[in-house]
Structure formats: C-alpha cells, structure tokens
Amino acid sequence: MRSSLATRAVAVGVVAGLGIAAAGPAFAADPGVTSKQVVIGMTTPLTGPASPGYKDVAPAAQAYFDYVNANGGINGRKVKFVVKDDQYNPAKTKSATSELILRDRIFAMFGALGTPTHSAVIADLNRRGIPDVFVNTGSSNFDNPSRYPMTFPYFPSYVVEAKVMASYIQGDSALSGKKRCLFYQDGEFGENASKGFTAAGMSFDTTVSYFSGQQVAPFTAQVTNMKAAGCELVVFFGVTSATAQLLGTAAKAAFRPTWMITSVGSDPSVLSGSLGAATNTLLNGIYSPNFMTPIQDTKNAYVSQMKVIATKNNLPWNFYTYYGINTAYVLSQAIKAAGPNLSRKGLVNALQTKASSFRSGAVVPMVINSKSHQGLTGYYMGKYNASGELERITNYIMTATSSSKGTAKKSTFKPAGPTRKLLP
Numbered sequence: 001m002r003s004s005l006a007t008r009a010v011a012v013g014v015v016a017g018l019g020i021a022a023a024g025p026a027f028a029a030d031p032g033v034t035s036k037q038v039v040i041g042m043t044t045p046l047t048g049p050a051s052p053g054y055k056d057v058a059p060a061a062q063a064y065f066d067y068v069n070a071n072g073g074i075n076g077r078k079v080k081f082v083v084k085d086d087q088y089n090p091a092k093t094k095s096a097t098s099e100l101i102l103r104d105r106i107f108a109m110f111g112a113l114g115t116p117t118h119s120a121v122i123a124d125l126n127r128r129g130i131p132d133v134f135v136n137t138g139s140s141n142f143d144n145p146s147r148y149p150m151t152f153p154y155f156p157s158y159v160v161e162a163k164v165m166a167s168y169i170q171g172d173s174a175l176s177g178k179k180r181c182l183f184y185q186d187g188e189f190g191e192n193a194s195k196g197f198t199a200a201g202m203s204f205d206t207t208v209s210y211f212s213g214q215q216v217a218p219f220t221a222q223v224t225n226m227k228a229a230g231c232e233l234v235v236f237f238g239v240t241s242a243t244a245q246l247l248g249t250a251a252k253a254a255f256r257p258t259w260m261i262t263s264v265g266s267d268p269s270v271l272s273g274s275l276g277a278a279t280n281t282l283l284n285g286i287y288s289p290n291f292m293t294p295i296q297d298t299k300n301a302y303v304s305q306m307k308v309i310a311t312k313n314n315l316p317w318n319f320y321t322y323y324g325i326n327t328a329y330v331l332s333q334a335i336k337a338a339g340p341n342l343s344r345k346g347l348v349n350a351l352q353t354k355a356s357s358f359r360s361g362a363v364v365p366m367v368i369n370s371k372s373h374q375g376l377t378g379y380y381m382g383k384y385n386a387s388g389e390l391e392r393i394t395n396y397i398m399t400a401t402s403s404s405k406g407t408a409k410k411s412t413f414k415p416a417g418p419t420r421k422l423l424p
Contacts, residue, residue: 030344032107038335038342039080040065041106043096043121044113044136048087049213053240053270053320054113057136058083060324061111063313068332071423075340079332082106088113088212090120097121101128108133108347110331111154111324115139115188116212126150131347133334134327134375138264139188140195140402143373150344152351152368153375154327156291158189158237158262160408162196163400164289164379165235165260167408170202178258181206181231183222183246185238193237193262196400200407206231215242218249227255235260240267244274247282260287263379268388269318280388288390289379291364295322296389302326302361305422326361332424333358359418364397374402378411 032039044058045051058081065079073079082104084096093114100106101124108131112118115137125132126148134154135142138161142153156164169175182197182204184190190209197204206229208222215238223246226234234257236246243265250256266288272279293300295317298307306325307317315321335342337350337358355368364378378399382390398408 030107030342031105033077033342036077037080038074038077038108039082039104039106040108040110040331041097041100041104042081042083042109042111042113043086043093043100043117044083044111045088046083046085048089049215049241050088050114050239052273053267053318054088054136056316056318056320057111057113057324059313059315060310060321061328063309063315064325064328064332066313067309068423071421074332074335074424075342077335077342079335081110086114086117088117090117093117094120097124101130106130107342107344110134111136111327113137115141118142119188122148122151129344131344131351133331133347133351136327138192140192141188143375143402145371145373148373150348152373154330155263155323156364156376156378157374157402158192159196159199159402159404160377160400161262161289161379162193162237163200163406163408164381164398166197166200166202167398167410168287168289168381168394169233169235169260170200175233175258175260178232179230180204180233180235181208181226181229181257183208183210183219183226183234183236183238185209185242186211189237192402195404199404204235205229210238210242215239215245217245219246220249220253222246223249223253223255226257227253231257233258233260236265237262238265240265240270241274244271247271248275248278251278251282258285258287263289263291266384266390267319268384269316270320280386283384283388284386286384288382288384290382290390290392291362291376291379292319292322292326293361293363294382294390294392295319300361301418302422305418306361309422322361329422329424330358330360333419336424359416363413363415364399365413377401378408 069078086093113136132151138158140157140159338346367374400408
C-alpha cells in the first residue's frame with residue numbers, strides 16, 4: 001500500500017509541473033522535498049505598522065540559508081525559502097498561508113510571526129500535517145502537542161517571561177518596594193503576562209492596556225493614568241513600535257518611572273527610527289530580560305560568526321537580524337538531524353528527540369519532546385547602558401514552565417559552542 005501511495009504522489013507531482021523528480025518513495029512522500037531541494041515557508045509583516053524590526057527576521061534567515069546553500073546545502077539539499085508579507089493581518093495571513101501550501105507546496109512552515117495572525121492558520125497547518133517550526137511569538141497557547149502536534153515554539157513564552165520578571169523584582173531590594181504598574185497589549189500577549197505574574201504571586205497597583213494596532217498612536221491616556229497613579233515601576237508587555245510610543249509620550253509628560261520592558265519590545269535600532277537621537281538616553285537604565293548572548297559581545301563565537309553573515313548581506317545588526325540567523329541555524333540542524341531521507345515525520349521526530357543537542361546563540365536550555373513543545377525555557381536579566389547596549393546583570397538564568405502554577409527558578413546553564421563554520 002505504501003509503495004502505491006508513493007507512486008501516485010510522484011505522478012501527481014509530475015503532472016502539476018512541480019519538478020518533483022522520480023527519486024523513489026523517500027523523496028515523493030511529502031510536498032516540498034526532492035533529492036536536491038527542500039521548500040520552507042514563512043508569513044511575517046514585511047510592511048505595515050508591526051513591521052519595524054520584524055521585517056529584518058526574514059532577510060536574516062534568507063542570508064543564513066544562502067550561506068548553507070553555498071556550502072553544499074543540508075544532506076545535499078538546497079533550501080528554497082519563500083516569504084509572504086501578511087502585514088500582521090490575520091486575513092492576509094490566511095491567504096498567504098494558503099498560497100504557501102497550495103502554490104509553493106512548502107515542506108514546512110518556519111518562523112511565522114504573531115499570535116493573532118498565526119492563530120488564524122495553526123489548526124489548518126496541523127490538520128494538513130505540515131511542520132510548523134519555531135513560531136515567532138511568545139504565546140504559550142502554541143505549546144500544546146496534543147492539539148497542535150506539528151507546532152513548535154522557539155523563544156520563551158510570555159508566561160515564562162512574566163515569571164522571570166516577577167522573580168527578579170521580588171528579589172531586588174531596589175525594585176521590590178516600588179509602586180508597581182503593568183501596561184500590556186490586549187489579547188493573548190497580555191493574558192499570558194497576567195497568567196505568569198499571577199502564578200508568581202505578583203500583583204500590580206495599576207493596570208492599563210492598549211489594543212494591537214494602537215502602537216502607531218501616542219499613549220497619552222495610558223501615560224496620564226499611570227502618572228496620576230504614582231507608578232514608580234512600570235512593566236511593559238508590548239512590541240517595539242509600541243515601546244517607542246510609550247517612551248516618547250512619557251518623556252513629553254515628564255513621567256520618569258523605572259521601566260522593565262519585555263524582550264521583544266526594546267531593540268535600540270528600531271526605537272531610534274521613532275525616537276531619534278534621544279533613544280540611548282531614554283533606554284538608559286531600562287530593565288529587559290533576554291535569552292540570547294548579548295548582541296555586542298563580538299568575542300562570542302556565535303555573535304561574531306552571525307554578524308559576519310549579516311554584514312556580508314548588508315543587513316542591520318540588531319536583535320531581529322541576530323534572531324533570524326540564529327533560528328535558521330537551529331532549523332537547519334533539525335533538518336540535518338532528520339536524515340537524508342527527509343520527511344515531515346522525520347523532522348518532527350528530530351525536533352522531539354534531539355532538540356536539546358541543537359546549538360544556538362541562546363543561553364538557556366531548550367525543551368522539546370513528545371509531551372512538551374515549550375522551546376526555550378528562560379531568561380537572564382539585562383539592563384540598558386548609556387550606549388544603548390543591553391548588558392547582562394545576572395550571572396545566572398531564570399527558568400520556568402508556561403504553567404499557570406509555579407515560579408521561575410535560578411539556574412546555571414553553559415551552552416555548547418557553535419558547529420564548525422556555523423554549518424548544520
């Protein structure tokens with residue numbers, strides 16, 4: 001029966017003109033893979049209000065795949081990377097994903113960005129059995145192997161991040177006594193943050209929010225409310241474009257609390273597009289968790305080699321470029337680990353059995369197995385200096401699960417160095 005199905009798959013591929021060579025059942029089993037090529041897709045906002053910063057992820061991943069292809073590919077296959085601009089609009093995400101599946105015939109989805117956008121397509125990807133690897137969002141809802149067996153988050157969830165923030169605040173004498181306020185983006189972003197803080201036993205004196213899309217307008221009302229409430233420490237869960245509006249609005253209102261900002265919302269190169277020369281001044285002293293080796297640590301083998309790839313491709317050296325190269329590197333290791341007879345089932349198995357051995361610039365452990373697709377598990381705490389660099393201020397990391405129970409725990413973890421020439 002298997003041989004018959006494989007033969008039928010080859011026939012369909014040839015008739016459709018998709019260039020799937022008659023290389024035997026191993027290569028004909030799944031769309032998007034031949035003896036010489038594997039097709040990977042991505043949806044992400046290349047334009048629109050959410051594009052600042054995030055638009056750099058796809059070109060960075062492409063740069064890494066180009067580098068791999070120039071060095072022989074992965075198990076002899078070149079990576080074809082197809083990116084669709086969804087403008088952070090769920091309706092556009094659905095149509096773009098359909099194009100990737102039906103027209104481009106992708107083998108796997110990689111790095112699809114956004115909680116509301118990816119929520120619109122995750123069920124279809126899983127129903128079709130398409131690997132959905134390293135979703136670019138911290139929503140803990142995507143770590144659900146029983147419901148979404150093909151979906152694998154990468155960076156730590158917002159629940160984990162909130163637990164880490166709470167743990168640090170509670171253990172720091174300079175912060176623990178301040179009047180605390182929470183400002184968050186509505187939807188799962190904010191819901192995950194609240195879940196994490198509640199689990200960690202942290203409450204806030206004042207809570208305000210904004211809706212997705214509002215980051216293009218000043219947060220005048222929210223800043224006025226927090227200033228009137230006497231907020232001394234403001235924890236912010238929002239994207240970088242929203243952070244720029246918040247810091248700019250607060251500066252004009254002479255509102256100067258201590259800030260702690262989520263890891264996905266504080267990249268200086270993106271903030272400078274809105275804040276200009278004031279960026280480093282406004283960032284100075286802001287706390288932000290991170291899970292990657294500091295981007296300015298060019299003595300680190302990961303940072304130095306990834307920066308070379310970025311520079312060679314004329315890409316800005318910021319967190320999003322760094323992250324894009326890094327996740328493409330990890331995906332490439334997973335594809336290689338799946339073996340020469342590449343299949344979707346083989347990729348999923350490689351992720352669930354070998355993820356802990358994959359190398360990356362992350363300084364926290366990765367947990368992926370048949371019961372948990374959590375991805376990265378924690379953060380260290382950082383603080384921005386006067387030069388706009390996020391410096392690591394803890395010599396330990398804090399790890400946690402995305403459960404509604406439990407707090408973050410201090411831990412030590414020494415990541416392995418990169419593979420030779422940063423190749424999979």
